[in-house]
Amino acid sequence: MVGIGPGSLIDMTPRARQAVETAEVIVGYDTYLHLIQDLLAGKATIGTGMMQEIDRCQAAVEQAMSGKQVAVISSGDPGVYGMAGLVLELVGKYPATLQPEVVVVPGISAVSAAAAVLGAPLMHDFAVISLSDLLTPWEVIEKRIAMAAAGDFVIAIYNPKSIRRTSQIEAVREITLQHRGPNTPVGIVHHATRDKEDMTLSTLDGFTNEHIDMFSLVLIGNSQTYVADGKMITPRGYRL
């Protein structure tokens, strides 16, 4: 299970690169295979569309059980909404004596990459929440938003919006406004570290008017977060 980081080879650790280079079979979503295509010459690849995670990971497990060294790649960190858990769950269905060894090689997570683009928004306690309701009931997500807002966590939102799913990010705004001021800084980052990288600094009151899609990562400041000279900063509490 290999994290390739946010997208450029210069943000992929040597350990991750080595895991890909020594593997015989590379498994991953086509977009991520494309990001590391320079490492794939002469290797077998198993790539499919976004909705077939289970089949893809099952194929990876079967390849590994047949004796092949397999790298399942995730963008960012495979341990954060990536494929590490699914592969371990699938491996766990086999008797222990048949299970291939699974090693998780962490990568720079999308939230770390987005935070770096914005400045230093994650310097204090934070909560990471995905708004995707494909695998999680909305009531669970909504309660987490409420608890994170009440606890004054910096809030990082994965999967904030898709063409089909537009109301959840409005709910985040409304719930969080019950606990924080309308001018609380909100940062929106697309494609951190890639060619198309862009970032927008907005406010809790207005951020849902900005462009947000399934590639956006949204970071909502806590009650102390401020913007200065184009950087979003959450103070740690030093007396300066």
Next chain:
Amino acid sequence: MVGIGPGSLIDMTPRARQAVETAEVIVGYDTYLHLIQDLLAGKATIGTGMMQEIDRCQAAVEQAMSGKQVAVISSGDPGVYGMAGLVLELVGKYPATLQPEVVVVPGISAVSAAAAVLGAPLMHDFAVISLSDLLTPWEVIEKRIAMAAAGDFVIAIYNPKSIRRTSQIEAVREITLQHRGPNTPVGIVHHATRDKEDMTLSTLDGFTNEHIDMFSLVLIGNSQTYVADGKMITPRGYRL
């Protein structure tokens, strides 16, 4: 602002390595300078003890304002309880025309590294909380623990315990037990990816009896987290 990752050079991204290699002055806590000593030949270094963060970062800012290229290193990710925020705060005290350019180069965070050692505990929404009350009132920390526990977040604890500070982790246990079963898995990781790496799998009821110190990262599972074949797994919700 450069994240060197959890400690080994093979977990440091090429972008971070390049930032250190091209810098003339390297600033950081002595332990972290030691971890990357192979990259420091011929460079000026500014290293001090753990308690002098402000002086160290101020010296880095002054070096940069004098025209030098400076790398301030943090272990893990400089954007997660690292030095990125402090440096930006100090830079912000100068007029814009005098401010040196600050770039944050993310690193593999301690929480990503610890999760990889344990298996896949962070596959669903999670909260990251530091128990250090040096810069944050305990009442704020305590409320965040309660909110994270009530929201069924996986909870990652930085700075769980020191020689002076031992009651906070017991409070985490008691608060979280109000919301989750006593057998909820808890993972404790020391020195992830370094020579002295070790991990312990315990339960919410019993984990405070295990060895925990200022180098430990503690991960408390959510209501769905389980342990199988020595791995801590939080299911994402796939129907398998």
